[in-house]
Amino acid sequence: MRSLSVSCIALLAALLSSAETPGASWPHEAWGGPGARGTGAAGSRYATAVTLGDGAGQAGAEGEVAFLAGGQRLATVPFRIAPGGTARVTAPEALEGRGAFLVRVLSTRPVSVWSETWNETPDGRFGLSVPGFAAHDTLSAGDVAAFAGGSGKTDALSARSNVGLLCLHGGPCKATVVVAAEDGTELGRGTLGAKALSVEQRPLAEVVPAAKGLDGLSVRFVATEGRSRPYAVRNDNRTSDGVLVPQAVDRSLGSTFVFPLGCRLGADCWLGNYVDRDPGNGSMRDYHGGAMTYDGHIGIDWLVNGFGAMDAGVDVLAAAYGQVLEIGDSNPDRCTSCSGVCAPDRANYIGISHPDGTISVYLHLKAGSVVVAPGQTVSRGQKIAEVGSSGCSSDPHLHFHWADPARQEVLDPYTTPDDAYVTPWEEPAPYQALAGLGVARTVLSRQLVDLESWSLDPLVATDLRRGEKVYLYLYVLRIAEGARYALQLRDGAGTVVSSESVTSDASASYYLLALPLSLDGAAGDWDARILEDDAVVKRVRFRVD
Numbered sequence: 001m002r003s004l005s006v007s008c009i010a011l012l013a014a015l016l017s018s019a020e021t022p023g024a025s026w027p028h029e030a031w032g033g034p035g036a037r038g039t040g041a042a043g044s045r046y047a048t049a050v051t052l053g054d055g056a057g058q059a060g061a062e063g064e065v066a067f068l069a070g071g072q073r074l075a076t077v078p079f080r081i082a083p084g085g086t087a088r089v090t091a092p093e094a095l096e097g098r099g100a101f102l103v104r105v106l107s108t109r110p111v112s113v114w115s116e117t118w119n120e121t122p123d124g125r126f127g128l129s130v131p132g133f134a135a136h137d138t139l140s141a142g143d144v145a146a147f148a149g150g151s152g153k154t155d156a157l158s159a160r161s162n163v164g165l166l167c168l169h170g171g172p173c174k175a176t177v178v179v180a181a182e183d184g185t186e187l188g189r190g191t192l193g194a195k196a197l198s199v200e201q202r203p204l205a206e207v208v209p210a211a212k213g214l215d216g217l218s219v220r221f222v223a224t225e226g227r228s229r230p231y232a233v234r235n236d237n238r239t240s241d242g243v244l245v246p247q248a249v250d251r252s253l254g255s256t257f258v259f260p261l262g263c264r265l266g267a268d269c270w271l272g273n274y275v276d277r278d279p280g281n282g283s284m285r286d287y288h289g290g291a292m293t294y295d296g297h298i299g300i301d302w303l304v305n306g307f308g309a310m311d312a313g314v315d316v317l318a319a320a321y322g323q324v325l326e327i328g329d330s331n332p333d334r335c336t337s338c339s340g341v342c343a344p345d346r347a348n349y350i351g352i353s354h355p356d357g358t359i360s361v362y363l364h365l366k367a368g369s370v371v372v373a374p375g376q377t378v379s380r381g382q383k384i385a386e387v388g389s390s391g392c393s394s395d396p397h398l399h400f401h402w403a404d405p406a407r408q409e410v411l412d413p414y415t416t417p418d419d420a421y422v423t424p425w426e427e428p429a430p431y432q433a434l435a436g437l438g439v440a441r442t443v444l445s446r447q448l449v450d451l452e453s454w455s456l457d458p459l460v461a462t463d464l465r466r467g468e469k470v471y472l473y474l475y476v477l478r479i480a481e482g483a484r485y486a487l488q489l490r491d492g493a494g495t496v497v498s499s500e501s502v503t504s505d506a507s508a509s510y511y512l513l514a515l516p517l518s519l520d521g522a523a524g525d526w527d528a529r530i531l532e533d534d535a536v537v538k539r540v541r542f543r544v545d
Helices: 007-015 306-312
Strands: 028-035 045-054 061-069 072-081 086-090 101-107 111-121 124-131 144-150 159-167 173-180 186-194 198-203 217-225 228-236 242-244 247-250 269-273 300-304 315-317 322-328 349-353 359-363 383-386 397-404 409-411 438-445 469-479 484-490 496-503 508-518 524-532 535-544
Touching: 028 045, 028 061, 028 111, 028 124, 028 159, 028 198, 045 061, 045 072, 045 101, 061 198, 072 086, 101 111, 101 198, 124 228, 124 242, 144 159, 144 228, 159 173, 159 186, 159 217, 173 228, 186 198, 186 217, 217 228, 228 247, 300 306, 349 383, 438 535, 496 508
Parallel strands: none
Antiparallel strands: 028 101, 045 086, 045 111, 061 072, 061 101, 111 124, 144 217, 144 247, 159 198, 159 228, 173 186, 173 217, 228 242, 269 300, 300 397, 315 383, 322 349, 349 359, 359 397, 397 409, 438 469, 469 508, 484 496, 484 524, 524 535
């Protein structure tokens, strides 16, 4: 997919370069906390242990557990999990007296994570268990987390609530804490902040003084800065035992992304290209270290099912809540080249600003399909346009990119554990690699189209006759260099009338392949099979009279 920028929004993005980030040694990431190690009141002792479990694949894993506080990595402990087993890591001496800390787990495969913090007192052992979470399962600006049953009581015979923020990655975090009575009346609000890679925990009555002495409260965190994981702990003042209070999260007014297309990824739309993490000099590397990109690509491309699907209409959705900055809606949308009406600056587009200060840009939209206006507020998942092929675009697709104007940086919404920011996706899609031969769809046609400038799906052939020559078009996905595939054609009697093998001489995320077929054989129901290493990838059946 060719994809260049337009107007001042995209000019900004075109001038920025993607951050060059080395590939992570451990591709899977999970977080946990808060934890503690040290001396408490009346000589009590705090300690934390992290338990890790093998993932669903039951293949075992290895990696490291990092303990972080105050923006620093204080200790790192390696681990290894046997297939189907567990591992346990206790917070080391380096955490002694450093206050509440974060736990970060990096591993070769997905693992389950939970931490237990206990307090050894003269009256017994009391503790708090906290499940691990994914980096994306955090709050961004505008997101809300709600807790029920908060307590501002501080006397020795009552329970109290502590509230806290776990702040992930490279920037500080901040949230407004709102306290309300049982009837919903707001009693007061305060601010809780934490440095990057640190934990801030305080009594609820200290953050919101109006809560002091009261019980049965509702507590809401409204994220205003950074990516954070809020939490609330209800403690028994007599025993120091604690219970993690469940939270309900609302991301409808926040900066967290949903998939921006009204189609099913992997069924009727597909990933085409990721952001290029290594632009320049003909090199390229996607966030996973693979080649699902092209040199200098600053966004994500998603393909739809050809020009027929474009004409039928595929909705483009706002990835997150925000305000429309600019639009372009009047350029032609059947472009397949990069000149004339298809020049790079002729793409239809929408730019949206989000509560965290970032912007998202949507390119190559269908002419006349934009349904929002500058200054308008849009909600997450709201239709804003339809997919087209305007501007410099080889086929119908959405180019989506994300940028931070304040830092003069184009961001990759698919992140690695090495990145200094957290992915904005609420549910990140699994990585799509170049792997063998995938066929999105097929068309059987008498028409031979120019594959370099096709702007119309080939006409479907009907009433086929023996002796005719037709073309089988394959819309191929993510083929890797060196992949071997074959076309096997059987006539109406089941006889193999042709068989041809091909080896791919280059990798490609997507292309259109035309295979000529000579219908010399018995009449009846014919069968064309696409095979990769003798396994059938796609079958096309058609009638020949």
